[in-house]
Amino acid sequence: MARIAAILLLAVVVMTGCSNVEKREEVNREAAVPISQPQVLADDLQIPWSIAMVEDVIYLSERPGTIVKIEDGKTERQRVELEKPLATAAEAGLLGFLLSPDFLQTNEAFAYYTYSDQAGQFNRIVVLQFENNVWQEKRLLLDKIPSGQYHHGGRLKIGPDGKLYATTGDAAANPEIAQDLGSLGGKILRMNLDGSIPHDNPYPDSFVYSYGHRNPQGLAWTSDGELYESEHGPSANDEINQIYAGKNYGWPIIKGKEKRSGMETPLFTSGANHTWAPSGMAYANGKLYVAALRGSAVLEYNVQTGKQREIITGLGRNRDVYITDHHLYFISNNTDGRGNPQTKDDKLYRIPLTAQ
Helix, strand or coil: CCCCCCCCECCEEECCCCCCCCCEEECCCCCCCCCCCCEEEECCCCCEEEEEEECCEEEEEECCCEEEEEECCEEEEEEEECCCCECCCCCCCEEEEEECCCHHHHCEEEEEEEEEECCEEEEEEEEEEEECCEEEEEEEEEEEEECCCCCCCCCEEECCCCCEEEECCCCCCCHHHHHCCCCCCCEEEEECCCCCCCCCCCCCCCCEEEECCCEEEEEEECCCCCEEEEEECCCCCCEEEEECCCCECCCCCCCCCCCCCCCCCCCEECCCCCCCCEEEEEEECCEEEEEECCCCEEEEEECCCCCEEEEEECCCCEEEEEECCCEEEEEECCCCCCCCCCCCCCCEEEEEHHHC
């Protein structure tokens, strides 16, 4: 297993007030903290995308259309039967996977996947149920989310308000849809767990919670209920945003640190000369932890101080992170056609959270 590289010190953007005041750029430095060697919990994974957990059992979605269950050190790959054929476009397939809050009673989970049929290529959000040793699509919650050659979004999370949130991409060739409130693309969507529109969404009869996103990939809430999002930018300019209901995050009109009235600029950005390609995200103890693809790291952002660092390097591309009381879990993503697979990639790793 690859050794962990030294922790790097990076330049960051620091917020000097609420999201509507100007932000300034400065260099924040943190002393290196020893990080323990990651423990490999599963290997030979096939383009894993999402981590879900109930009690001590871990579930991973794989883009080709399978779910991996990891329990008591044993790995089982489970079949998924979907109503629509999975798309084979770049970044497409079985993406977001989230266990229902009553999973132990219902065996149900939420899933986000890209499909192709005679009408074209789209994304949809569904309910899966595990029965007879197979995950079967049981209910459709939302369909015809725009899709394209890439930029499918795909993250699913349940917020502290009990609502289901989903990230959607701009479908690559159609960035203007991110500004169109009539389109489901380039958005963060919010719905009730039965797929209906919450009465307190910011736009009447609309799933749209925020808009102006390029390819949002991660969602995480702080302990006091603040929502953050990770997003792929164009030609670097990757973003970590604090999300507010009804706000416009600017794509494709502004990018990076650019500002315009009525549009939000990022809390953190990689800048025009550096790429993170941030993906899944989790929160613990005042810090955001983000899996980075092209950044080939797990990144840590201190929301209060603005300091940032790489806590894991040397393992290639990383797709998702998951945090429990005592551990941080993350999955590599080197078998997606854009990485350089190491022996028995891809893998699920774990490190003690106390080492952070």
